[in-house]
Amino acid sequence: MNSTSHSGTPGARGEFFRLPVIDVSGLRSSRLEDRQAVADAIGDAARNIGFFYVSGHGIPAAQIAALRATAAHFYAQDPDWKMKHYIGLGRGHKGFVPEGEEIYGTGRPDHKEAYDIGFEAADDHPQVLAGLPLIGGNKWPELPGFQQAVQAYYASVFALGMQLLQAFALALGQEEHAFDSYVTCPPSKLRLIHYPVDPSAEDVLGIGAHTDYECFTLLLADQAGLEVLNSLGQWIDAPPLTIDGEEAYVINVGDMLEVMTAGAFVATSHRVRKVTTERYSFPLFFACDYATRIRPLPQFAAADAAPLYEELSIGDHMWSMALQTYRYLGEKVRRGELQLPQGARLPSSFGNFAKEEAAVHAATPG
Template identity: 40%
Template sequence: MPDTSAPTPVAAFTPTTTAELPVIDVSALVRPGAGRDAVAAQIGAACRAHGFFYITGHGIDPALAARLERLSHQFFDLDEATKMQWRMALGGRAWRGYFPLAGELTSGRPDWKEGLYLGTELADDHPMVQARLPVHGRNLIPDVPGFREAIRDYMAAVTQLGHRLMEGIALSLGLPAHYFAERYTHDPLILFRIFNYPTQAVPEGLDVQWGVGEHTDYGLLTILRQDDVGGLQVRTPGGWIEASPVADSFVCNIGDMLDRMTGGLYKSTPHRVTRNTSGRDRLSFPLFFDPNFEARVQRIEGLAGADALDDSAARWDRANVHAFNGRYGDYLLDKVSKVFPQLRDEVL
């Protein structure tokens, strides 16, 4: 999900062959045993270098991901009038449902994608729903046979993977493995998106330049499955590079709140998605593993190399993530209200 707090100019893409994102086998985190510290060290090096890395050995059944991909294509192949039966305006404060092409903004400009917003399923009588807490509630899941079950199973599996990865990140910082779970993520805020980047041309007169414009994510950790079409680009110290698909892997990146927690030691990294000209539609499945809505994000004290300097002049959005104090949910709502300004009143 993009952070959209301020406009930013579109930079020219400068390919580089000198930098590649590391591929880390995380099986030692997923299946407890020897080797966790070595994996944590690799994650720490990636987070210090550019905040992005691939993971393999994650333990998630490829058949589950393939099933979700197949059913997602079935949904997006429906005509727009049918898909709008599950439009986000019907999701209310839960902030769930379908949005059409160019319906989501990054830096005030429409992205050339459509998608489904999803999250942890909560019944109407759940205390958080009864309290009208924004971004909590039921999902609006399209009536495609098997889709609900595939989404449920996939979210559950990747959420458990998120817990294990956060243990690795904690170890990489020299902290106890359960540091984040004890303070922020015992009951994480899980936001899940299914995005479709169509290969069709953009209508004349529509101000669209990217599949998704340049942005950073604003939570703790993003766990992304992408299909084999490609299009994700990451800004590294050596320039923009392609995060090309790697079979049976996830792409992980840290967000602004982990940047804040670590005092800038682990940087949230700008990334973007090119417009799809491949000749076939592209799917991506980002799951955002974030602090609990009520959590108050605090800086981790005593980290060597952390300075928490105001780096807003160098950021894509000119924001100072280290200046934020308060409830994570308030920070989240400020961001999502800019992604869909027409729905702002539903959650604020």
């Protein structure tokens, strides 16, 4: 069973000019050797690039179409109506994110709007009762079919995420289900992102350069715009692909996997540019449970890696990034209503940027 459909293997680590495509249908095989073959291809891409496409994922095209239709229906509504579902209302950090709410690496507001959905947790769930941020129920706008379409898609893409988590375990030489117990009620967020039509937006950032905070991301987009930073400092296009009639997903390593592997898997910096036409993007940010503490696995825990890859709490890291990215949360921090978790990093302190900063620091006398 072939694990790769197209080659994007770099000549040296980070020197890539397109992303590899990996057929992950083998992950559903009853034969461990088939699953291991896919995992090996994923591990190679994670080590050398940090990004890859997956085909053969099996998510129904009808679910994807329904998700797109319901997202378009929501964004066609009046702005005042959409703001009734504002993410800053209530707890849980879920709901509508208006244009200008988020600020990433550029220091400028992003030209997009979004609707954020999370893993459903009932009001009596222990993590909800404990008051953990990012955990709880979702806000569902009163639009026909919205909740049903989004929940069905979330279930499918989350199941794919679990398959990939198991593949990452195999790629790291672990037992296939080694990480399963860390994913019971995670702050894994699905975003329905809409980039409005703006003919003047040529070469204007839609989302500033950043790494993703979670373990990995599963992205489906309908237009080009995503760019990935290679080790030569070049931005490489990662446009939508269709393989054998099926839309491929873009998968990228996040901060958590970089910590777990002490940089062997890299959380590569990326951005969205050239948003000149209407664009929809649906990333699922796959995370482990809030209280999970991530540290380099024993085979990666070299002494010289310790200063850059200290143990990290998944939930605290994600929450600290949100506190530094969303305007409404940043205002609460400035008013003293919220505080950054102890040891919080700056946004984009992983991946390419972390390596650049470390190199500059090492080269600076004194």
